[in-house]
Structures are given as structure tokens and as C-alpha cells.
Amino acid sequence: MFRVILANQWRESRIAILFLAATAVAIPSWSLWGTTPGPWEAWHLLNAAQQSSLAYPLLALLAALTLAAGAWRPDHRARHVYALTLPVPRSRYLLLRYAAGLLLLACLGMALAVGAGAATVGRTLPRYLEAHPLLLAGRFVLAGVSAYTLLFAVSGITARTARLLVAGLLLLLAVSAAADLLGLDWNPLARCFEALMSPYGPLAPFRWTWMLIDV
Amino acid sequence: MSRRVASAALGALLLGTASLAAQDSAATLARMERRLDSLRAVLAAADSTARSRVRTDTVIVGSLRIATTPALRPAVQRAAAVAWERLGVEFGGALSEASLPAMPVGSAAESLAGNVSAELLADALERTAARVVWGRQDSTLVRWLSGYLPADAAVADGSRILASLVGTPAIPNAGCLGGAMADCALALGLGAPPPSVEAWYAPAAWPGLVERDRGSLDSRSASRRADCIERADMEACRAVLSLRPPAPPVAPVGRALLAQLALESGGSGAFERLTSDPEATLGDRLASAARQPLDSLLAGWLRTVRHAPPSGAPAKGSELLIVLAWSCPALLLSLRGSRCR
Numbered sequence: 001m002f003r004v005i006l007a008n009q010w011r012e013s014r015i016a017i018l019f020l021a022a023t024a025v026a027i028p029s030w031s032l033w034g035t036t037p038g039p040w041e042a043w044h045l046l047n048a049a050q051q052s053s054l055a056y057p058l059l060a061l062l063a064a065l066t067l068a069a070g071a072w073r074p075d076h077r078a079r080h081v082y083a084l085t086l087p088v089p090r091s092r093y094l095l096l097r098y099a100a101g102l103l104l105l106a107c108l109g110m111a112l113a114v115g116a117g118a119a120t121v122g123r124t125l126p127r128y129l130e131a132h133p134l135l136l137a138g139r140f141v142l143a144g145v146s147a148y149t150l151l152f153a154v155s156g157i158t159a160r161t162a163r164l165l166v167a168g169l170l171l172l173l174a175v176s177a178a179a180d181l182l183g184l185d186w187n188p189l190a191r192c193f194e195a196l197m198s199p200y201g202p203l204a205p206f207r208w209t210w211m212l213i214d215v
Numbered sequence: 216m217s218r219r220v221a222s223a224a225l226g227a228l229l230l231g232t233a234s235l236a237a238q239d240s241a242a243t244l245a246r247m248e249r250r251l252d253s254l255r256a257v258l259a260a261a262d263s264t265a266r267s268r269v270r271t272d273t274v275i276v277g278s279l280r281i282a283t284t285p286a287l288r289p290a291v292q293r294a295a296a297v298a299w300e301r302l303g304v305e306f307g308g309a310l311s312e313a314s315l316p317a318m319p320v321g322s323a324a325e326s327l328a329g330n331v332s333a334e335l336l337a338d339a340l341e342r343t344a345a346r347v348v349w350g351r352q353d354s355t356l357v358r359w360l361s362g363y364l365p366a367d368a369a370v371a372d373g374s375r376i377l378a379s380l381v382g383t384p385a386i387p388n389a390g391c392l393g394g395a396m397a398d399c400a401l402a403l404g405l406g407a408p409p410p411s412v413e414a415w416y417a418p419a420a421w422p423g424l425v426e427r428d429r430g431s432l433d434s435r436s437a438s439r440r441a442d443c444i445e446r447a448d449m450e451a452c453r454a455v456l457s458l459r460p461p462a463p464p465v466a467p468v469g470r471a472l473l474a475q476l477a478l479e480s481g482g483s484g485a486f487e488r489l490t491s492d493p494e495a496t497l498g499d500r501l502a503s504a505a506r507q508p509l510d511s512l513l514a515g516w517l518r519t520v521r522h523a524p525p526s527g528a529p530a531k532g533s534e535l536l537i538v539l540a541w542s543c544p545a546l547l548l549s550l551r552g553s554r555c556r
Contacts, residue, residue, distance in 0.1 A: 038419075038423075039384035039417070039419050039420040039423060040382075040384055040420065040423040042381055042382045042384070043382040043383060043384070043423075045382075046378050046381070046382045047382075090550075091550040091551065094549060094550050095550060098546060098549075126381075127381075127389070127392075128381040128392055129381060138534075139534070142534055142535065142538045143538075145538055145542055146537075146538045146541060146542060149541070149542040149545045149546050150541075150542075150545050152545075152546070152549055153545045153546065153548055153549035156549045157549075200537055200540075201541075202541035202545075204537055205534070205537070205538060208534070209374075214374075214378075215374060215377045215378050215381045
């Protein structure tokens with residue numbers, strides 16, 4: 001059954017996944033392109049790694065979006081008829097769908113590891129500089145898992161839960177506006193955003209350092 | 216409503232009452248009196264609003280003088296007390312002699328009263344006062360700090376200082392990274408007189424150094440710049456590099472970090488010791504402030520720079536835990552619920 005679901009998900013999002021995999025392979029080599037040996041090589045490499053460090057979390061977010069949307073699209077399109085006809089509990093069916101997405105995400109992480117490895121293996125780095133292709137790929141997968149899980153959960157919510165979620169957001173906005181008007185030194189919207197992005201928040205992986213080459 | 220508009224309205228009303236007086240109607244007069252009273256009340260309210268929005272109040276805490284609005288006064292008072300305490304720790308007795316200029320906080324165009332964060336305000340006041348105090352020190356120290364305050368180093372990303380040390384192909388950098396404190400002192404520009412470009416950079420690095428200097432040049436120097444970068448003409452490079460002090464081997468915030476470490480380890484009176492003898496070399500002054508030999512101070516600096524985690528980096532081993540801690544509940548939430556939608 002897992003194979004069928006995986007094949008189904010692959011069919012749904014294969015073009016996007018192939019594009020993301022090609023991008024993941026290409027970015028590391030492309031970012032280090034043109035850094036030639038010389039007195040300023042370390043400087044160039046660090047600059048190149050710094051500039052491309054934004055691309056990796058963005059790629060992880062795009063991968064998570066693509067996979068989360070791809071996981072639910074067949075069910076939404078067929079109004080969950082296929083899922084309802086299966087002789088398995090809904091939770092198991094969803095777990096299989098989630099796992100299929102995770103597997104595809106891991107494949108993208110592997111593509112990034114291959115790309116980062118190819119860009120750095122065989123290159124003699126200046127002293128005190130180190131390449132981190134596996135660390136980068138690992139962070140890509142972790143950030144992807146974090147975003148994919150949240151998006152998977154949000155994509156799969158029922159209409160009622162969606163309404164509750166929107167109502168909650170509106171309430172948060174209203175309370176924030178009221179707090180501003182009352183001149184309180186406390187803004188719940190800003191606090192929520194800080195919590196999401198805090199070092200231990202669900203979006204923390206996107207704040208990590210994403211340097212392919214670093215000191 | 217501004218005072219001018221309210222006065223114009225009052226004038227118009229009085230002109231109107233002149234023609235009406237001829238009618239000698241008690242009812243009309245009573246009505247006009249009520250309107251006059253109402254306009255006076257509006258005028259008083261406008262005056263009160265205008266007064267609360269200009270900086271009519273002065274908060275004085277120690278040497279800090281802050282001109283502010285009546286509405287902001289309580290928040291400013293609290294923030295100034297916090298800022299003064301922190302400044303006392305940083306500058307010690309030197310602060311009591313310093314006369315600081317009055318700092319304006321709040322204006323007619325702003326209505327910060329409720330939104331101002333006392334913590335942010337305290338930071339801003341402390342930073343402004345610290346900049347004034349540091350700016351008044353001898354030019355050698357001010358130039359060496361390159362516009363940074365030692366306090367900036369506390370929030371600086373240490374890994375970026377290390378990156379500048381590793382990435383800049385300056386002669387002393389490799390030795391400094393290898394643990395030669397004399398090289399660290401040279402890289403940080405602690406000698407006297409300030410190092411020349413030859414002392415810091417090998418000729419092979421000059422074209423790159425010139426390429427990174429984006430300052431404006433006259434046409435002759437621009438032509439030399441092109442010769443230096445494109446043809447590696449060392450004489451042209453030397454001519455261009457002599458126009459401005461060369462970029463230091465370590466990011467300037469690295470110097471601020473060294474000063475911060477010296478002040479921290481020196482404890483009480485460190486600032487006075489650092490600033491009391493402008494004729495001494497910077498190395499001696501920092502060592503005196505830190506109450507330890509310069510080599511020990513530099514070794515501490517190198518240790519701090521080498522072990523500073525990059526900003527945004529999680530604690531070792533916690534990455535997987537953070538992701539699992541958030542993903543598992545989110546997944547469980549999405550798995551529960553009825554089968555029918």
C-alpha cells in the first residue's frame with residue numbers, strides 16, 4: 001500500500017520534485033563557481049558560502065510546500081472517496097501519506113548532499129576553512145521535516161478546523177490592534193512571531209547557519 | 216484642534232456677537248455665551264494636548280539629562296535609571312565628571328506614550344551616552360575603535376570576527392590563528408605607530424585589497440586602480456593604497472571585542488586606566504585596563520573568537536530534538552479526527 005501511495009504522490013509532484021532536486025544539486029557548485037586559488041581564496045569562499053546560505057532554507061521551504069500540497073491534492077480532488085474506500089484506519093492512511101512525503105524529502109536532502117559533496121570534495125580548501133556538505137544536507141532535511149509536518153497538518157484540517165484557525169488568527173489580530181490602541185507594552189502577534197522564530201520554536205531551523213564552507 | 220484654529224473660531228464668534236448685540240435678545244445672548252464657553256473649553260483642551268506633545272519635561276538621572284514629553288516622562292524616568300546604572304558599571308567614576316548633552320526623547324509627531332518599551336529605551340539611552348563618552352577620548356583610541364563601541368562586541372557574531380581573521384590574507388593572521396600573540400597584536404593594530412600596508416599585507420594581496428576599496432578616486436588614481444587590479448602593477452597598487460589607511464586584517468568589531476574583554480576583566484576603574492595615558496601604546500593601555508599582560512588578554516580574545524557560536528546556531532545535538540518536539544505533536548494532531556470530512 002505504501003508503494004501505491006508513494007507512486008501516487010510521485011505522480012502528483014514529480015515535475016516539481018525533479019526541479020527541486022536539480023536545483024539542490026546545482027546550487028552548491030554554482031555558489032562556489034569562480035572562486036580561484038590565490039591570496040583571497042578564503043575570502044571568496046566565505047563570501048560565496050554566505051551569499052548562497054539563504055538559498056538552502058528557501059529550498060527546504062519550497063520542498064516542504066510542494067510535498068505537503070502533493071500529499072493532499074489527490075484526496076482533495078477526489079473528495080476523499082479513495083481514502084474512504086480503503087480498509088485501513090484514517091490515521092494509518094495519513095501516516096503512509098506523510099511517510100511518502102518524508103521519503104521524497106529525504107531524497108531531496110540526498111540530492112543536496114550529492115551536490116554539496118561534489119562541489120567540495122577534491123577541492124583543497126585554505127587552512128582553517130572546512131566544508132560541511134553533510135551538515136548542510138542534514139539541516140535541509142530537518143528544516144524540511146519541520147515545515148512539511150506543519151504544512152501537512154494545516155493542509156489536512158477539516159473545514160471546521162480551518163474556520164477555527166482563521167477565527168483564532170483574526171482574534172489574535174484584533175487583540176494586537178486593541179493592545180496597540182490601549183498603549184499596552186505587549187503585542188500578542190509580535191510575541192507569536194517571536195515564539196515561532198525563537199531558537200526553540202517550530203521555525204527555528206530556518207534561522208540556523210547554512211554555510212557550506214565555514215571557519 | 217490647534218490653538219490658532221481655536222483662536223480664529225473665537226474671533227469669528229466675537230464678530231458675530233457684535234451684530235447680534237443690536238438685537239438685544241436675552242435668549243440670543245445666553246446661547247452665544249454657552250457657545251463661547253464651549254469654545255473656551257475646546258481651546259483649553261487644544262492647549263493641553265499641544266503641551267503634552269512637546270518636550271517640556273526634563274528627566275535628570277546622574278549626568279543623564281533627557282528632554283521629553285509629559286506623556287513619556289514615567290517611561291523615560293525608568294529607562295534612564297536603568298541606563299545610568301549600566302553606564303556606571305561600564306565607565307565607573309569617569310562618568311560622574313562627564314557632562315552629557317541633553318538627549319531628546321519623543322516629539323510632537325510621535326505618540327509613543329504607551330508603546331515605548333522601557334528596555335529598548337534604556338538600551339538607546341545607554342548607547343547614546345556611551346557613544347558620547349567614547350567619542351570624547353583621545354583620537355588614537357577613537358580611531359582604533361573605528362566607530363564601534365566595546366558594547367557592540369557583546370552582540371556581535373564572534374564567528375564573523377573569526378571569518379575575517381581567516382578570510383583576510385594579511386601577513387599576521389595565520390600566525391595569530393596559530394597562537395602567536397605578537398601576530399594577533401599586529402593584526403589588531405595595537406602597535407605604535409599604526410602598521411603600514413607592507414606590514415599587514417604581502418604584495419600578492421594588494422590587487423585584491425585595492426579591488427575591495429570602493430572609495431571614490433580622482434581620474435588619475437582610478438587609472439592606477441585599474442592598472443593595479445588588471446595588470447598587478449605593484450607601484451600603482453602602492454600609490455592607491457597610500458591614499459587611505461588599508462583595511463585592517465581583523466573586522467573592526469574584533470577590536471571592540473578586545474576592548475570589551477579588557478574592561479570586563481579589569482573590573483572597577485578599567486575605563487579610567489584605559490583612557491588615563493593617551494601617550495602609551497594601545498597594547499599597554501589595554502593591558503593596564505585589564506590588569507593582566509597583553510599576551511593573556513590576546514589569548515582570551517582568540518579563545519573567545521574561536522569558540523563563539525555563530526548567531527542562530529542551536530546548541531549541539533539539539534537540532535533533532537527541536538524538530539521532533541514540534542513535528543510529533545503536529546503530526547499527531549493531523550492524524551486524529553474522524554474519517555469523514
